[in-house]
Amino acid sequence: MDLAFTPEEQAFRDEVRAWVHSNLPPAISHKVHNALRLTRDDLQGWAKILGKKGWLGFGWPKEFGGPGWTAVQKHLFEEECALAGAPRIIPFGPVMVAPVIMAFGNAEQQKRFLPGIASGEVWWSQGYSEPGSGSDLASVKTRAERVGDKYIVNGQKTWTTLGQYGDWMFNLVRTSTEGKPQTGISFLLLDMRSPGVTVRPIKLLDGECEVNEVFFDNVEVPAENLIGEENKGWTYAKHLLSHERTNIADVNRSKRELERLKRIAKTEGLWDDARFRDQVALLEVDIVALEMLVLRVLSAEKSGKNSLDIAGLLKIRGSEIQQRYAELMMLAAGPFALPFIEEAMEAGWQGDFPGGEVANAPLASTYFNLRKTTIYGGSNEVQRNIVAQTVLG
Numbered sequence: 602m603d604l605a606f607t608p609e610e611q612a613f614r615d616e617v618r619a620w621v622h623s624n625l626p627p628a629i630s631h632k633v634h635n636a637l638r639l640t641r642d643d644l645q646g647w648a649k650i651l652g653k654k655g656w657l658g659f660g661w662p663k664e665f666g667g668p669g670w671t672a673v674q675k676h677l678f679e680e681e682c683a684l685a686g687a688p689r690i691i692p693f694g695p696v697m698v699a700p701v702i703m704a705f706g707n708a709e710q711q712k713r714f715l716p717g718i719a720s721g722e723v724w725w726s727q728g729y730s731e732p733g734s735g736s737d738l739a740s741v742k743t744r745a746e747r748v749g750d751k752y753i754v755n756g757q758k759t760w761t762t763l764g765q766y767g768d769w770m771f772n773l774v775r776t777s778t779e780g781k782p783q784t785g786i787s788f789l790l791l792d793m794r795s796p797g798v799t800v801r802p803i804k805l806l807d808g809e810c811e812v813n814e815v816f817f818d819n820v821e822v823p824a825e826n827l828i829g830e831e832n833k834g835w836t837y838a839k840h841l842l843s844h845e846r847t848n849i850a851d852v853n854r855s856k857r858e859l860e861r862l863k864r865i866a867k868t869e870g871l872w873d874d875a876r877f878r879d880q881v882a883l884l885e886v887d888i889v890a891l892e893m894l895v896l897r898v899l900s901a902e903k904s905g906k907n908s909l910d911i912a913g914l915l916k917i918r919g920s921e922i923q924q925r926y927a928e929l930m931m932l933a934a935g936p937f938a939l940p941f942i943e944e945a946m947e948a949g950w951q952g953d954f955p956g957g958e959v960a961n962a963p964l965a966s967t968y969f970n971l972r973k974t975t976i977y978g979g980s981n982e983v984q985r986n987i988v989a990q991t992v993l994g
Contacts (some may be wrong), residue, residue, distance in 0.1 A: 606673070613674055617681045624650055627702030630686030634861065636963040638809070639688055639769040640764050647688050648721030651904040658695045658719045665711070666704050666719050672899045681854035691763065694725035697841050698771040701788065703835050713715040714769075714790070724795065728758045728815065729838070738773060738838060739782040743817065745774035745789055747824065747831075752776075752789060754797075754820040764800050764813035767793045777832050788834035790826040797821075806969035842979070850919030852891045852928075858926045859888055866933045866961055877933070882896060884925055891918050918973035920981060924928070927968040938964040 606614070629643050651657040659678050661667020670678065682691075690696065698701050702711055717723035734740045743756025754774060764770070770791045777785030795798070797820040799834045802810035828836055862881060866872045895916065938961050975981045 605611065606677075606962065610650075610673055610677065614677045614681060616683070617678050620654070621681055621685045621687060621978075622653070625687050629688060633686040633688055634857075635960060636809065637863075641763075642762075644688050644691055645721060645724065645766075648690065648838050650721075651690070652719055657690065657721050658699060658715075658972070659690075661699065661703070661719070662695065663875055665699075665715055676895065676899055680853040680856070682889040683857050684817070686857070689851070691724070693727045693762075693771075694723065698725055698790075701771070701828060701837050701841050704840060704916055705788075709825070710790075710828065724763075724766050724768045726761050726764045726815075728761065728791070729759045729773035739786070739835065741773050741775055741786060743772070743774050744769075745776050745787060745895055747776070751822050752822045752824060752827070754789070754791065754817045754822055756817050758815040758817075759812075760803075761813045761815050761841065762811060764815055765802050765810065766795075767800070770815070771828075773834055773838055776834075783835040785832055786834040786838070788828040788837040790824055790828065791820065791822050795820050795822070799934050806972075807966040809966070809970070811970070812923075818842060827992075841893050849928035850895065850915035851923065852888065852919060853862060855891070855919070855922050855926065856887050858923075859885060860925050862930050862933065865930055865964075865972045867968075868960060869935070869937075871933050880929055880932075884929065887918070887922055888914075891915070891922060894918070913979075913988040913989075916978060917975075917981045917984050917988070921976045923971050925973045930964050931968050934961040935966055937961045 603852065623952070625647070629639070629647060631637070632643065634640055648657055651659075655666070656678070658665070658667045660671060660675050661669075663669035668674075699715060702714055706714070712724075718725065722755055728743075729738055729741075731741050736744065742805060743754065743758065745752040745754045752774070754772070756774070758764075758770075761767075761770075770793050772789045772791050774787055774789050775785050776787040780842060781784060791798070793815075797818040799816040799818070801814045801816070803812050804810050816844060829835070859881075860882075863872070866877060866881065871877050894911065898911065979987075
């Protein structure tokens with residue numbers, strides 16, 4: 602196992618770093634480094650910049666218009682973007698549904714949907730979770746009934762991330778109630794502007810409407826939007842989830858946020874506290890260990906070996922690390938992390954009291970928001986069961 606980067610890989614890193622530095626808007630980078638609210642224009646604007654370069658689909662093979670990068674190159678690209686303060690690529694289009702369309706969609710579907718994903722013009726949403734069907738996706742109840750050359754969809758999805766911005770949704774729908782629950786699920790692509798689609802934002806603890814409920818009332822979906830075969834959607838869903846859970850580990854963002862934690866601690870005068878520095882050191886060790894785990898997977902892929910089946914482990918450890926750095930930021934700022942007035946933050950005001958550093962303003966928001974990480978994408982309890990079965994035997 603060789604975890605060192607080759608001279609060619611280092612040169613690739615330098616190329617990506619220079620390009621990102623030249624093309625990432627400073628206003629967006631400032632927001633990311635200080636955990637300020639990113640608008641739809643911020644997120645999609647960066648996606649379109651990457652799309653114009655041909656890098657939004659950074660994991661795509663060349664035959665589908667991607668750069669054809671190796672696993673190591675993809676890792677280096679993500680790391681340089683994160684450290685530069687680029688927004689995380691919204692994964693639902695380029696990282697999740699695109700590989701499913703490539704692997705299981707027909708040529709017409711690939712020609713129709715992939716270009717809009719690659720350019721960043723079309724915003725995709727994920728229609729997986731339902732009330733009562735979070736980690737247990739096999740229990741989805743949203744129904745799609747075939748009527749002639751279309752499906753009639755009725756039901757509800759929930760926790761749909763940024764669904765208020767969605768143009769299209771990839772949807773797990775039930776097309777049969779016979780046999781095991783997994784055997785009656787299909788994978789359907791749905792235009793969110795269709796009559797009968799209602800999106801209702803859910804306001805979270807941090808004041809944001811990051812997630813949504815989506816209702817389907819006799820929504821007509823052309824049968825040509827079915828991916829693969831009817832009742833085989835569970836296979837396609839598992840293919841997609843392997844991309845989602847690896848992506849959730851997000852070690853590169855954790856490395857960037859570690860540096861932010863250190864800046865906050867120094868600003869608040871807590872860096873000289875040995876006990877606090879011990880906690881930061883422990884966090885840094887965990888981040889390095891997670892990175893080594895990621896690099897082990899990359900090394901295995903580079904050498905042509907079967908990569909380790911550890912998507913669950915990456916998700917578990919990555920999500921716990923995200924929660925830990927949010928907690929330490931709150932501890933560093935103490936009571937000055939508590940004020941959370943949405944309108945004041947938007948105006949750039951944190952208060953005229955001693956210790957009211959602007960950097961503290963988003964800390965409560967970040968802390969509240971990251972409580973979700975051990976739940977979404979398959980809760981960590983469920984992931985531990987999967988790891989026990991697939992890794993430990």
